[in-house]
Amino acid sequence: MKAFFTVLSVLLVGVLASEEYCYDDVVRACKTTNKLSTSPINCTAKYGAIDGVEEYLQKYVNHHFIRSFEYLLMSTHYANYEKNRLGFEKLFRGLSDETWHDAIELIQYITKRGGEMNFQTVSNDIISEEQQDANFELYELQSIAKALDIEKKLAVEAHRIHGEATRKNSKFHDPEISSHLEHEFMPKHRDTIRKLAGYTSDLSTLLNGPDSSLSLYLFDEYLQKQ
The missing domain is CATH 1.20.1260.10 (Ferritin, core subunit, four-helix bundle)
Structure with a gap:
């Protein structure tokens, strides 16, 4: 049962992470330098259509x-x-x-x-x-x-x-x-x-x-x- 919940938690984290586009931009920027070299393109107020x-x-x-x-x-x-x-x-x-x-x-x-x-x-x-x-x-x-x-x-x-x-x-x-x-x-x-x-x-x-x-x-x- 613990193993099931562990797998479920990993899947949920993966789904949420795939939707955090601004978060992904920041993470990618921080992997290459200690500071954000450019403004993350997805960190705007835009959503929907x-x-x-x-x-x-x-x-x-x-x-x-x-x-x-x-x-x-x-x-x-x-x-x-x-x-x-x-x-x-x-x-x-x-x-x-x-x-x-x-x-x-x-x-x-x-x-x-x-x-x-x-x-x-x-x-x-x-x-x-x-x-x-x-x-x-x-x-x-x-x-x-x-x-x-x-x-x-x-x-x-x-x-x-x-x-x-x-x-x-x-x-x-x-x-x-x-x-x-x-x-x-x-x-x-x-x-x-x-x-x-x-x-x-x-x-x-x-x-x-x-x-x-x-x-x-x-x-x-x-x-x-x-």
């Missing part, structure tokens, strides 16, 4: 930054003396701040998982969309509709990354990333999309009324109080 999903997360961050600047430009468009739509200015400035904050939060998450941020990774469809809309002046209803489209695209992108992280594949499967997206991003997108969809529907109905100018003025006053 962060390497497989990291590029998707980096693009998601950069898309948030791009959208944040879009919202900021839309905000300043309504803050000048000609438009003077303080309610619309407040709406888009708030969306800009929220989108920027989400990007910063996601950068912090990537670094917590041992990754790093690459600000050069951007999808080609985002670049082409920016080029098409460069000289496009938006009116009130159009601007809210555009904001609604932006939020839906960010939400769909989050779903796409979630789908990659839940694939039954050792390179991509990472339930911790899926959980983070589910709790930190998807509820925000849901609420913002619902709000903007309601604004679009309400403003469209008001503009079809007998006095669209007065309706637009009152709607802007409503946005200022939100």
